Amino acid sequence: MSGQSLRTGPSATWDFAAARYLIGCAAHKAPPGLAERLEEEWLADLTSRRGAFSRILFGLGCCWATRVIAREFGAAAAVAGSSASGQRLLVGDGGRDFSRFSRRTTAFLAIVCLHVAAFYAYMSGFARSVVTTAPGWIDEIPLAPHPRTPQTPPPLPPPNLAHNFVPNLPAPDLPLRFPADPTVITVFHSSRPTVALPPVKHIKRVVGGPGAGFPDTEDYYPPAIRRLDETGAAVVSVCVDPRGRLTAAPSIVESSGVGQLDEGALRLATAGSGHYRPTMENGRPVSACFDFRIRFQLEDQ
Amino acid sequence: MGKRDGDVRISLQTLRALEAFLENPSDELSGADVQKRSGLASGTLYPILLRLESAGWFVSRWEAIDPASAGRPRRRLYRLTPSGLARASELFASFGRGVPA
Numbered sequence: 001m002s003g004q005s006l007r008t009g010p011s012a013t014w015d016f017a018a019a020r021y022l023i024g025c026a027a028h029k030a031p032p033g034l035a036e037r038l039e040e041e042w043l044a045d046l047t048s049r050r051g052a053f054s055r056i057l058f059g060l061g062c063c064w065a066t067r068v069i070a071r072e073f074g075a076a077a078a079v080a081g082s083s084a085s086g087q088r089l090l091v092g093d094g095g096r097d098f099s100r101f102s103r104r105t106t107a108f109l110a111i112v113c114l115h116v117a118a119f120y121a122y123m124s125g126f127a128r129s130v131v132t133t134a135p136g137w138i139d140e141i142p143l144a145p146h147p148r149t150p151q152t153p154p155p156l157p158p159p160n161l162a163h164n165f166v167p168n169l170p171a172p173d174l175p176l177r178f179p180a181d182p183t184v185i186t187v188f189h190s191s192r193p194t195v196a197l198p199p200v201k202h203i204k205r206v207v208g209g210p211g212a213g214f215p216d217t218e219d220y221y222p223p224a225i226r227r228l229d230e231t232g233a234a235v236v237s238v239c240v241d242p243r244g245r246l247t248a249a250p251s252i253v254e255s256s257g258v259g260q261l262d263e264g265a266l267r268l269a270t271a272g273s274g275h276y277r278p279t280m281e282n283g284r285p286v287s288a289c290f291d292f293r294i295r296f297q298l299e300d301q
Numbered sequence: 302m303g304k305r306d307g308d309v310r311i312s313l314q315t316l317r318a319l320e321a322f323l324e325n326p327s328d329e330l331s332g333a334d335v336q337k338r339s340g341l342a343s344g345t346l347y348p349i350l351l352r353l354e355s356a357g358w359f360v361s362r363w364e365a366i367d368p369a370s371a372g373r374p375r376r377r378l379y380r381l382t383p384s385g386l387a388r389a390s391e392l393f394a395s396f397g398r399g400v401p402a
Contacts, residue, residue: 037377038347044364044374045333045343061343068348073355102312103345 015052022059026066031073038066064103204282207290208240211277220268221296222260232256233295234265238276242285246273253291265294309356311392314341318349319358319389322381329378331364350379358385 020043027039042062049055235254239247250269252262279288309315321338322330330338336346353359364376381389 034351040374041332041377042343042347044376045331045336047373048331048333058343061345062347064344065347068344069351072348072352102314103342 013052015055016046019046019049019055019059022056023062026059026063030066030069034069034073038062038069068103204280206280208244208277208279208288209290209292210272211244211275213275214272215268215275217268217294217296218299220264220271222264225258225260225264225296226298229298230258230261231295231297232258232261233293234262235291235293236265236269237289237291238269239287239289240276240278241287242278244274244276244278246270246276247287248289254293256296261296264296268294309352309358314339314345315349315353316392316396317341318346318353319392322359322379323386323389323393326381326386329362329380331376331378333376335379353385354379357382358388 023039023042023046027035027042030038042058046055046058049058234252234256236250237253238250241247246269250266252266255262256265278285279290280286317339318335318341321335322328324338332343332347332350335341335350336343339346341349350359350361354361358381359379360382361377361379364378366375368374
């Protein structure tokens with residue numbers, strides 16, 4: 001019957017053929033007494049399914065059903081009603097229920113177990129070991145030999161011996177003898193184990209400050225502060241070039257404690273640009289930053 | 302996992318399959334019909350049908366058609382037995398739902 005029934009029905013579509021194949025496989029794994037009956041029954045029910053997904057799902061469900069049926073009924077199953085007589089199904093081990101869990105429960109337990117396993121693997125460092133061993137797999141991938149072209153560095157330009165370069169270096173302690181040929185230098189090792197460093201040069205430095213023509217403090221004394229007989233001193237930092245001009249805006253290093261006095265000190269320091277005495281190093285003016293104190297006090301004090 | 306009635310394990314899926322028959326107990330339903338009414342997957346439904354049949358709740362027969370002339374296989378039709386109907390009614394009564402109309 002099954003062979004004839006397999007050739008009937010709307011079997012033109014691929015999904016129907018696939019579902020029919022699944023049903024055939026499932027039926028062959030069913031208990032012998034039930035195989036033909038289940039196959040014909042499932043093929044008949046398959047014709048009522050609409051849609052490729054529904055048919056494939058039905059075939060997969062039949063595979064699962066076979067597993068459950070085989071476990072429950074086993075080889076002792078016998079069918080008295082496989083014909084059209086409509087008798088009852090006789091099963092030697094009828095009624096015994098070996099399935100402890102439903103399919104949904106089994107799937108849920110499987111998912112839980114997978115999560116637990118993944119979490120354990122993650123916590124136990126398995127993931128890290130996989131990552132560390134991964135490069136080994138990559139190394140085993142055969143690669144096509146790639147012809148390597150020797151890369152030689154570009155030739156250095158010939159030394160320009162005609163250029164008369166005289167380095168401004170201190171005299172070396174090593175006894176050097178320069179032969180007549182300037183391209184060959186012969187170094188004679190000294191018997192002294194260490195090379196002494198050249199002596200450190202001491203630079204004579206004179207820090208700059210307000211110079212001639214610097215504005216008078218009285219002109220920048222805030223009047224309101226003067227009326228209150230407030231006095232104070234602020235330390236201002238300025239950066240001055242060799243010509244005594246500011247190279248940056250002055251800033252308060254140490255406040256006088258009165259905001260208006262600090263502002264007056266900054267205005268005074270700004271107005272004094274060009275009248276600063278630059279910092280001197282070895283007698284030469286250089287650009288430098290320095291601090292100086294501006295004191296605001298009453299004339300009678 | 303479920304209540305036992307005699308030798309049959311009564312699960313929620315079993316109740317849904319029975320409920321499909323109790324809509325009209327005299328109806329003969331194929332597996333596809335029960336599936337439409339109950340929404341059960343085939344992998345769940347057919348073991349239940351076989352289980353209930355082997356326990357005497359159902360009887361089944363082949364559809365009286367000629368597959369060659371009909372162009373399709375015969376359906377297996379299931380029907381509640383009188384004892385199966387009584388036990389199913391008791392079962393639904395015990396759950397406080399009563400027999401579905």
